[in-house]
Amino acid sequence: xxxxxxxxxxxxxxxxxxxxxxxxxxxxxxxxxxxxxxxxxxxxxxxxxxxxxxxxxxxxxxxxxxxxxxxxxxxxxxxxxxxxxxxxxxxxxxxxxxxxxxxxxxxxxxxxxxxxxxxxxxxxxxxxxxxx
Amino acid sequence: xxxxxxxxxxxxxxxxxxxxxxxxxxxxxxxxxxxxxxxxxxxxxxxxxxxxxxxxxxxxxxxxxxxxxxxxxxxxxxxxxxxxxxxxxxxxxxxxxxxxxxxxxxxxxxxxxxxxxxxxxxxxxxxxxxxx
Amino acid sequence: xxxxxxxxxxxxxxxxxxxxxxxxxxxxxxxxxxxxxxxxxxxxxxxxxxxxxxxxxxxxxxxxxxxxxxxxxxxxxxxxxxxxxxxxxxxxxxxxxxxxxxxxxxxxxxxxxxxxxxxxxxxxxxxxxxxx
Numbered sequence: 001x002x003x004x005x006x007x008x009x010x011x012x013x014x015x016x017x018x019x020x021x022x023x024x025x026x027x028x029x030x031x032x033x034x035x036x037x038x039x040x041x042x043x044x045x046x047x048x049x050x051x052x053x054x055x056x057x058x059x060x061x062x063x064x065x066x067x068x069x070x071x072x073x074x075x076x077x078x079x080x081x082x083x084x085x086x087x088x089x090x091x092x093x094x095x096x097x098x099x100x101x102x103x104x105x106x107x108x109x110x111x112x113x114x115x116x117x118x119x120x121x122x123x124x125x126x127x128x129x130x131x132x
Numbered sequence: 133x134x135x136x137x138x139x140x141x142x143x144x145x146x147x148x149x150x151x152x153x154x155x156x157x158x159x160x161x162x163x164x165x166x167x168x169x170x171x172x173x174x175x176x177x178x179x180x181x182x183x184x185x186x187x188x189x190x191x192x193x194x195x196x197x198x199x200x201x202x203x204x205x206x207x208x209x210x211x212x213x214x215x216x217x218x219x220x221x222x223x224x225x226x227x228x229x230x231x232x233x234x235x236x237x238x239x240x241x242x243x244x245x246x247x248x249x250x251x252x253x254x255x256x257x258x259x260x261x262x263x264x
Numbered sequence: 265x266x267x268x269x270x271x272x273x274x275x276x277x278x279x280x281x282x283x284x285x286x287x288x289x290x291x292x293x294x295x296x297x298x299x300x301x302x303x304x305x306x307x308x309x310x311x312x313x314x315x316x317x318x319x320x321x322x323x324x325x326x327x328x329x330x331x332x333x334x335x336x337x338x339x340x341x342x343x344x345x346x347x348x349x350x351x352x353x354x355x356x357x358x359x360x361x362x363x364x365x366x367x368x369x370x371x372x373x374x375x376x377x378x379x380x381x382x383x384x385x386x387x388x389x390x391x392x393x394x395x396x
Binding site: 028029030031032033034035038039040041042058059062063064065066067078080108110111112113114121123128 | 270272273274275276281282283284285286287288340347351367368369371372373375389
Binding site: 006007008009010011012017018019020021022023024029075076083087103104105107109110111125127 | 163172255
């Protein structure tokens, strides 16, 4: 276990996220850069928020795996949604791909992303143990 | 002391923030997820920016305390304000709750937050010593 | 070398950024707070995105240097552009000042920044070795 979840009594609880996280034991910081709904060829997987969210999270999971980490090692997820989308579409899609691994989260509605066709971007901080 | 403040000669100085920070000595990363102006029951504390900012910062302080940290251990604060608000209202409210603890800061005006009634969200990175 | 770049097979590759990064060996976290296109006197260097981007990155480099780090130690850059600007202007200006040091990146189009004259803000996370 490399992440401890913080949930002060004075804060509302949510099954979907942690109020905070703290790393535990020696280890290294893994940063996942902003991921979008594009596949290995760089092509957009769809023009709807649910498809793009699923793919962005698959990409986040692939970067975590490449660094030896998985959902349970994530200290923070930040989800950037383009204005005009329904956040609930992203939440539903997240549950499908990510499963139930609450972590510290920030959700923002932004004016846009680097590519005007992108509807969502997701980045992450994780903590992984030192190599054996 | 777990945080050193960086202030290069070539950068303008501000009493309110540090140009950068660097952790000092062994320790762990504490992530505070995005906090809003809601109380322990999840109810919004008010519909004005000052009330929501004070409560969001109280929530940040509660998460820090839960992890054994306080303002002086914060390496970064990010303040997300919804478009159309006056940032000065947030700065005044911050000073009341947070006091004078400059740290590295990013302030963004975003198109919205996860809940349309939220006017501000604040998250943080802190560094705390290893448990004794 | 304090940063390893992660590039899973299943993700599109870019010469400009890494899918993720992971810190290597003992060290400390360096946070660069949001930097804008202002000089040492706090004056805005220009009203165009290219000038502001160059100056914001010079400020990021100054903070990194103050903490004993440089581009190769950067684990994450986040670039916030104000809506209505052409991101390509920022990319061209970045290449001039920053050179070719891919890292994990998030690019966001935001509704605004703390000062209405700011067109860009850039912050960073880096990893530096422990002091000798």
